[in-house]
Amino acid sequence: MQIWIDTADVNAIKRVAELGVVNGATTNPSLCAKQSNKDFKAMVKEICGLVNGPVSAEVVVPDFEGMCSQAEMLSKLHENVIVKVPCTNEGLKAAKYCKEHGIKTNVTLTFSPNQVLLAAKAGATYTNIFIGRVDDAGHDGMAAVEESLQILKNYKLETKLIAASVRSVQHAQQAALLGCHVATIPPEIIEKMVKHPLTELGLKKFKADWEKSGCKME
Numbered sequence: 016m017q018i019w020i021d022t023a024d025v026n027a028i029k030r031v032a033e034l035g036v037v038n039g040a041t042t043n044p045s046l047c048a049k050q051s052n053k054d055f056k057a058m059v060k061e062i063c064g065l066v067n068g069p070v071s072a073e074v075v076v077p078d079f080e081g082m083c084s085q086a087e088m089l090s091k092l093h094e095n096v097i098v099k100v101p102c103t104n105e106g107l108k109a110a111k112y113c114k115e116h117g118i119k120t121n122v123t124l125t126f127s128p129n130q131v132l133l134a135a136k137a138g139a140t141y142t143n144i145f146i147g148r149v150d151d152a153g154h155d156g157m158a159a160v161e162e163s164l165q166i167l168k169n170y171k172l173e174t175k176l177i178a179a180s181v182r183s184v185q186h187a188q189q190a191a192l193l194g195c196h197v198a199t200i201p202p203e204i205i206e207k208m209v210k211h212p213l214t215e216l217g218l219k220k221f222k223a224d225w226e227k228s229g230c231k232m233e
Contacts, residue, residue, distance in 0.1 A: 016191045019069065021181070021199040023047045023058060028065050031202045034209070039068035041179075041199045043099065043123070044075055056092055063093035071121045071141075071199075073099035074109070082109035090118045097140060099123045102130045107137040114138025121177070126152075131163040135174035141197065146190070147180035156180070157189050164194060184208050 019039035020031055023046040031037055040062050052058050059072045070093065074085040082105060086098040090113075098113060099121045100106040106122065113120045114137070122134035122142040126149050134142035144163055146156030163176050178190035178198040184207050190198045200208075 016195055017068070017197040018187075018205065019071070019177075019197055019199045020066070020205065021046070021179070021201045023050050023062070024202070025050075025052075025058070025061055025065070027202040028062060031205050032065050034205075036205070037066055037068075039070060039095075039197070040066045041071035041099075041121070041177075043071075043073050059089070059092050059096065063095050066095075068095060069097045069119075069141075070095050071097045071099045071123075073123065074101075077101075077103070077105060079105045079108045079112075082106065083112050086113050086118050086120070087116075097121045102134055102142070107133060110134065110137040110139045123179075126159070128159060128162040128166055131174075131176065132166050135167060135170075135172040139174050141175045141177050143177040143179040143199075145180035146178055146186055147182040149180075157186075157193070160190060160195055161193050 017038035018036055019041045020028055020037050021041050023042040028040060047055060063070050072089045074082045076082060076085060082100055089096050089098050097119045100109045102122050102125045110120045110122050119140040122139040125131055125134055125143045126145055131142050144156060144159045149156035149159055160178055167174060167176060175196035178195045181187055181198055181200045181204060184204060187198055187200055187208060
């Protein structure tokens with residue numbers, strides 16, 4: 016499973032990218048709005064320089080023509096840019112247009128297997144199940160991931176599924192167990208995935224034993 020860091024915070028991306036476990040990055044208008052740098056195109060280019068893989072950047076207009084125009088602009092910023100379009104009538108039309116014009120897309124704001132199926136048929140390179148938000152609505156986000164993966168497999172669709180709105184290390188683990196192609200994970204969750212109390216205890220014991228032994232590594 017690929018891990019895409021889910022933030023527009025350049026400093027957080029730099030910090031976590033150093034671990035060597037990040038395969039890409041994803042942003043959205045809400046994440047970008049939190050940053051002091053308001054030059055969106057410059058921000059996307061900088062993120063592309065920090066991760067060696069796909070970087071999702073989202074259109075911010077609701078109409079087909081506007082989405083296609085922004086998609087063309089965003090795709091020219093860097094070869095790794097994946098254009099995010101919403102799962103709406105206009106967004107699906109834009110995904111089809113992008114597929115026909117060689118622009119990779121990430122159909123976003125998808126919450127159900129039906130939406131995943133439609134995004135895939137429209138030609139999306141990637142689409143999502145927003146696990147945390149589905150759970151918030153009183154449904155089972157992880158079940159939606161499992162059903163979506165089965166649909167993609169049933170019909171040998173090329174679209175890759177992203178586990179989005181990951182809010183815990185358990186979400187990340189379950190998505191990996193189900194065989195999800197990608198998980199977009201906030202930096203703080205990635206850093207929690209590194210940790211385990213037994214690892215910390217083991218390190219303390221090894222350090223104490225080494226100091227007692229009088230051994231040297233020289």
